[in-house]
Amino acid sequence: MDRRRRRPAEELAGLFRGSVFLAGFLLASLAGAGAVAALGDAPIRGMLWVARTADPARALGSVPSECLKVPADPVLAAKVEVGRAAFRTAVLLGGQAGRAGINCETCHRNGRTNPDFLFPGVSGAPGTADVTNSLFSTHRGNGIDDPKPIPDLAAPKSKLKISQDPAEKKLEPFIHGLITEEFDGPEPTPAVLEGLAAYVRALDPTACPARARQPLGVGLLMADARRAMRAAHVEAASGNAATAVVMVASARSRLGLIDERYAAPVLARDRAALREADQRLAEAQSALREHRADATQLLKAWLARSGPLEVELKAGEKASLFSPALLSQAVRRRLPG
Numbered sequence: 459m460d461r462r463r464r465r466p467a468e469e470l471a472g473l474f475r476g477s478v479f480l481a482g483f484l485l486a487s488l489a490g491a492g493a494v495a496a497l498g499d500a501p502i503r504g505m506l507w508v509a510r511t512a513d514p515a516r517a518l519g520s521v522p523s524e525c526l527k528v529p530a531d532p533v534l535a536a537k538v539e540v541g542r543a544a545f546r547t548a549v550l551l552g553g554q555a556g557r558a559g560i561n562c563e564t565c566h567r568n569g570r571t572n573p574d575f576l577f578p579g580v581s582g583a584p585g586t587a588d589v590t591n592s593l594f595s596t597h598r599g600n601g602i603d604d605p606k607p608i609p610d611l612a613a614p615k616s617k618l619k620i621s622q623d624p625a626e627k628k629l630e631p632f633i634h635g636l637i638t639e640e641f642d643g644p645e646p647t648p649a650v651l652e653g654l655a656a657y658v659r660a661l662d663p664t665a666c667p668a669r670a671r672q673p674l675g676v677g678l679l680m681a682d683a684r685r686a687m688r689a690a691h692v693e694a695a696s697g698n699a700a701t702a703v704v705m706v707a708s709a710r711s712r713l714g715l716i717d718e719r720y721a722a723p724v725l726a727r728d729r730a731a732l733r734e735a736d737q738r739l740a741e742a743q744s745a746l747r748e749h750r751a752d753a754t755q756l757l758k759a760w761l762a763r764s765g766p767l768e769v770e771l772k773a774g775e776k777a778s779l780f781s782p783a784l785l786s787q788a789v790r791r792r793l794p795g
Contacts, residue, residue, distance in 0.1 A: 501788050502718055502779060503559055509576040509584040514789040515782050517574035520671045521678070524568040525612035526657075527665035534656060536692055537649075540701065541657030543686035543708035544650045545569070550704070553642035561711070562654075569661045571610040581605055589640050612661040622659045629655045649693060649701040675780045679716050680768040683709040684761060690742075691757045699746040699753070706746070706757075710739050716771060719779035728774045735760070735767055 500506050508517045526542075529535045544550050545562040565572050565587060573585040580588050582605035589606070615622050620632045633654050637643040646654070672678065690705030717732045738760050745753035779785050 501721060502785075504564075505789065506558075507560070507564065507577040507581075508574045512574040512576075512584065514786050516671070518789070519674055519780070519782050519785050521567050521674050522570035523667040523669055523672050524570075525661055525663055525666035526569065527660050527662040529656075529660060536689070537653045537656035538660045539685060539689040540649055540653030540693065540705065541655065542653075543682075543689050543705045544646075544654055545657055546682060546686070547704060547708040547711045549707045550637060550646065550650070551641040551643040552637075555641045556643065565608045566611050569611045569657070571608045573608075575608060589636075611658055612663055612666060614663055624659070629658060633658070647698070647701045647704070649698050650704055653701075676716055676768060676771045676775050679712045680764060680771070683712040684764055686712070687757055687761050687764070690746075691754060691761070694746060694754050694757060699749060702746050702753075702757075703743050706739050706743050709760075710736055713739070720771075720774065721779070722777055724777050725774050728771055728778075731767055731770055735763070738763075 502518060504518055512518075526538075528538060545566075548556050548559045548561045550556075550561060563569075565575055571585065575581060575587065576584045577587065582588070582603070586605035586607050588604055609618060611618070621628045630651055634646070634651055637646055686705045686708040690702040690709070693699075693702040693705060713732055713736050717729060717736075720728050720732065738756070742753060742756040742760060744750075745756050775781070777784075779788055
């Protein structure tokens with residue numbers, strides 16, 4: 459069998475059908491005491507690929523500010539939103555990376571870099587990754603331990619490896635190779651590939667906010683989820699159901715990042731609300747795959763309910779692992795080494 463055979467775009471819907479649990483980022487399995495058992499000694503999955511010497515308040519409690527210059531052209535701006543959402547979901551990648559819940563943003567936090575990334579067997583020093591490691595790729599594994607620094611995608615374009623000039627058309631095939639060969643991922647839909655290229659091109663050092671980092675909390679993740687759902691609505695309305703499914707998966711992954719930090723017994727009501735919201739997203743995905751007439755209405759209904767959900771979740775934020783003090787305690791409880 460030719461292991462390099464690519465799965466065609468029309469098979470994406472079937473692939474995502476089997477990846478709903480991953481897209482939901484463990485929402486169904488991390489309830490209560492089962493959370494720690496499911497992730498070993500790490501109640502937050504991201505702890506598994508963060509250097510133990512890292513400052514938890516920085517590495518797990520904040521993210522670099524996004525340097526995104528949204529295009530004035532509404533068509534191009536819509537493509538950027540598709541790429542931004544796809545950038546933040548593990549269903550984009552395949553193999554071990556996808557199963558581990560890794561997405562583009564794992565290494566490129568908010569499109570930037572990640573100086574604290576340390577994946578066993580793949581990284582050298584913190585902030586590096588060996589992208590030709592056979593753990594992630596059956597195509598590009600070269601048997602050589604050669605981790606490289608993770609680049610900041612918002613660096614000046616002249617310092618980046620691949621030209622981002624749209625006229626040269628080098629970025630799209632490069633991203634395609636990253637997905638399908640470097641990470642053994644499925645063939646992306648044309649809209650997802652175009653969107654990822656548009657998003658990367660829109661990352662611009664001149665658009666960096668004055669504040670270098672921002673706290674990671676419910677508000678930020680819910681804002682991401684809403685942006686992904688708006689992109690899903692646009693794609694669904696355009697008849698691009700397969701791409702809309704990816705957008706919904708991105709929203710589900712953001713809910714999952716909230717859910718894993720809400721494991722305290724006192725937050726049981728919040729977890730229930732998160733699971734209900736995730737179930738509605740799963741229903742929307744089913745409607746999209748089945749090309750049902752109510753798909754776009756389900757997307758709109760979820761968006762309408764997202765505001766009250768965020769208010770409810772924020773009320774319990776101080777008792778969750780978004781709290782810097784509780785987060786530090788959780789990190790200290792990890793196994794030594």
